[in-house]
Amino acid sequence: MGALQALGRFTLGFIGRTGRLVLFAGSGVAHCVRPPFYWRNIVRQLIEIGYFSLPVVGLTAIFTGMVLALQSYTGFARFSAEGAVAKVVAISITRELGPVLAGLMVAGRIGAAMAAEIGTMRVTEQIDALTTLSTNPKKYLVAPRLIAGIIVLPLLVLVANVIGIFGGYLVSVFKLGFNPATYLQSTVAALTTEDVVSGLVKAAVFGFLITLMGCYHGYHSKGGAQGVGRATTNAVVSASILILCFDYILTELFFAK
Amino acid sequence: MTQAAPPKIRIRGLKKSFGTKTVLAGVDLDIYPGESVVVIGGSGTGKSVLLKCILGLLEADGGSIEIDGEEVVGLRGRRREEINRSCGMLFQGSALFDSLPVLENVAFGLLARKEIDRKEADATALRTLAQVGLDASVAGHFPSQLSGGMQKRVALARALATSPNIIFFDEPTTGLDPIMADIINNLIVKTTRDLGATALSITHDMASARKIAHRIAMLYQGRIIWAGAVAEIDDVDDARVNQFIHGRAEGPIQMTVEV
Secondary structure: OOOHHHHHHHHHHHHHHHHHHHHHHHHHHHHOOOOOOHHHHHHHHHHHHHHHHHHHHHHHHHHHHHHHHHHHHHHHHOOOOHHHHHHHHHHHHHHHHHHHHHHHHHHHHHHHHHHHHHHHEEEEEEEEHHHHHHOOHHHHHHHHHHHHHHHHHHHHHHHHHHHHHHHHHHHHHHOOOHHHHHHHHHHHHOOHHHHHHHHHHHHHHHHHHHHHHHHHHHHOOOOOHHHHHHHHHHHHHHHHHHHHHHHHHHHHHHHHH | OOOOOOEEEEEEEEEEOOEEEEEEEEEEEEEEOOOOEEEEOOOOOHHHHHHHHHHHHOOOOOEEEEEEEEEEEOOOOHHHHHHHHHHEEOOOOOOOOOOOOHHHHHHHHHHHHOOHHHHHHHHHHHHHHHHHOOOHHHOOOHHEEEEEEEEHHHHHHHOOOOOEEEEEOOOOOOOOOOOHHHHHHHHHHHHHHHHHOEEEEEEOHHHHHHHOOOOOEEOOOOOOEEEHHHHHHHOOOHHHHHHHHHHOOOOOOOOOOOO
């Protein structure tokens, strides 16, 4: 009976939490499309999420590209298929590694910062103060972050794709002795519009998920500094899991035949 | 202030619980136009919850709150925002926006109404800062650069900037030294009188309550157990009120101290 009760409590709790998240997401999206728009907040978030994430995303991309080239080369050498390195690097980066790794890095950097900022605003009553000053907190705090996340993640991934492929080029040309022109030709020939677009769509979805989780956990934080710390951890963990989960779903939608 | 007029705020049977813990168990209170009422009570007796229910920050479980005759329990959306526009609130911890400088904090409510442009809002904000004894030199500072007393003054300026006709003060002197507390009390009395506003404050600081109140009400175990003029409080024949105003550990009010 005890185990059944625990299972029932867990199930009800899970359904309740999911319902609250879906309602929060719906309300956030509704505020994204209904005026007024807080343009200054949107621009601030675009800079915060996009510009300030460039170094970490760039470094992740270049090393990923370099490792991918090296690993592909050593692996494919067993089957005398070294010529496929350029194609593997280009397709892996654009379809998969660019959006997923950029998403995970931004989730760590931005999801945590958002949850901490909004969580602190919650526990110091700044969110209540917004309401008393005739300002809808979701419109003022959540909508600009969602809009910025959806816009800026694809741009970041575009940059990550270029840097990642460049990383693969560096290792292939200067370490593995590939011909530069042949490598670039193979890269261009391997890429299709679908590869790039699917990666950018994934990035937009990940941008939404990262900002949604940051806002949701921050908005509902309670219990002072400990509560804010918990919100920050939950934001990063849940965003990371959702990124991997939606990555599979989107890959299935785009490429499963 | 006049008690002949209908109450500005009328509260009847207000109830609020959190899980199994009942915080407000049927609060009845009238606040008349131009009057300053202070609700006193120990920590955790639901004073802040009462204010938050009136402002719609918390949803009451039952009972009625009327502002200018209009029922506000369950009111949401645009009408709730319109009613909140006639109110100002000074939060216990000031609740200034960290990311905005002082001037933008004070002008925030004015700009949210979209009735005036930024230039006019900034001018009004500077005038309001002067009313609370702060000059233009602090306008560009961020809240974290100010002392607790100055933050309280900025928060008071923010609450007053929109010229509200009802102002709520949540523990306005908590955390301040006695001199700064008295300065804030004086500012509250002066500014609400100048505005002709109705004020509802909550505090457990009796010096503050005596200074800013026309009437005092005491909240205990979720109900108002006594309400009357400031001058009457020392003659009240209620052991709970007497224990509280004299700050005695012995008496009918027992605080649970968990070690």
